[in-house]
Amino acid sequence: MGSSFDWNSGIVFDNNITGFFNGFAQNSPFSPLGIHSESLPLPLPPSSSSSLVLDSEKGELVRAPAKVDKKGKSEAKTIAALKTHSEAERRRRERINSHLSTLRSLVPFTDKMDKASLLAEVINNVKELKRTTTEACKGYAIPMDVNEVKVEPHKDGVQGLLCIKVSVCCEDRPEIFADLRQVLETFDLKTVKAEMSTLGGRMKNVFIMSRCIIENIDNAEVHQQITRSVHQALTSILDKYSGPENLSPRLSHSDKRRRISLFDSSSSSS
DNA sequence: TTAGCCCCGCCTGGTTCCAT
DNA sequence: ATGGAACCAGGCGGGGCTAA
Numbered sequence: 387m388g389s390s391f392d393w394n395s396g397i398v399f400d401n402n403i404t405g406f407f408n409g410f411a412q413n414s415p416f417s418p419l420g421i422h423s424e425s426l427p428l429p430l431p432p433s434s435s436s437s438l439v440l441d442s443e444k445g446e447l448v449r450a451p452a453k454v455d456k457k458g459k460s461e462a463k464t465i466a467a468l469k470t471h472s473e474a475e476r477r478r479r480e481r482i483n484s485h486l487s488t489l490r491s492l493v494p495f496t497d498k499m500d501k502a503s504l505l506a507e508v509i510n511n512v513k514e515l516k517r518t519t520t521e522a523c524k525g526y527a528i529p530m531d532v533n534e535v536k537v538e539p540h541k542d543g544v545q546g547l548l549c550i551k552v553s554v555c556c557e558d559r560p561e562i563f564a565d566l567r568q569v570l571e572t573f574d575l576k577t578v579k580a581e582m583s584t585l586g587g588r589m590k591n592v593f594i595m596s597r598c599i600i601e602n603i604d605n606a607e608v609h610q611q612i613t614r615s616v617h618q619a620l621t622s623i624l625d626k627y628s629g630p631e632n633l634s635p636r637l638s639h640s641d642k643r644r645r646i647s648l649f650d651s652s653s654s655s656s
Numbered sequence: 657t658t659a660g661c662c663c664c665g666c667c668t669g670g671t672t673c674c675a676t
Numbered sequence: 677a678t679g680g681a682a683c684c685a686g687g688c689g690g691g692g693c694t695a696a
Binding site for chain 1: 662663664665666667668669
């Protein structure tokens with residue numbers, strides 16, 4: 387590994403030996419100079435313009451001229467960058483811990499849990515919540531989180547009418563509604579009942595559609611055909627609105643995860 | 657008491673993404 | 677192209693816990 391810098395002593399340590407020297411150096415006025423390379427630069431904290439090196443002849447620390455690395459960066463700049471980096475990392479850790487603590491407050495009996503167990507518990511809780519939500523929503527027109535088109539025979543139809551129940555669950559986009567109506571009208575279907583509900587940016591439309599039974603033809607066959615065609619037509623509408631160009635940014639992903647600020651992290655943790 | 661284990665925070669180098 | 681910001685993994689030390 388590379389080197390580390392001790393802000394108290396202003397000493398750079400080679401990570402290969404920090405395991406041995408860190409505590410020693412932080413708690414004592416001595417440094418590992420005698421053991422590490424004689425030319426090991428020992429920069430002062432960022433405020434300093436030069437660093438200390440061991441003069442092998444004098445056997446003491448002397449100020450060294452500011453060094454320039456391969457990229458032409460001055461040592462002071464490198465040290466400043468390191469400090470910024472470690473501070474940024476600290477903020478990142480704080481952000482993660484803050485969210486973990488929010489999770490802890492949301493899930494009961496997790497006070498004493500370590501982080502990994504906490505996350506496992508949260509996963510279980512979310513799964514359980516999803517399961518119970520799905521269970522509770524059965525029979526209600528509550529939009530679920532997956533796109534869905536369902537076309538099925540409707541049993542409570544009026545005599546002499548073919549009835550089908552059409553339900554479409556998708557992202558809440560008002561313009562879809564017009565498309566749905568337009569498509570349904572092309573099948574010579576009459577709307578008996580329409581129910582629409584939205585929740586959390588999702589919408590569910592349920593239509594009960596009817597069509598007169600025509601005598602002297604196989605109405606069961608017609609029924610099946612309409613069901614298939616309506617399903618196909620509605621599915622293509624959903625496809626149209628959920629194409630790649632319509633994906634919201636949060637659904638697209640790259641190999642590298644980036645921070646997405648949905649809301650201020652400070653407000654989410656309190 | 658102590659060795660061993662586990663968890664955690666910290667630092668750092670490398671990498672990737674993004675704005676300029 | 678470049679620099680800054682963020683992410684990630686690896687290593688290290690400290691502290692708490694437990695069994696021997």
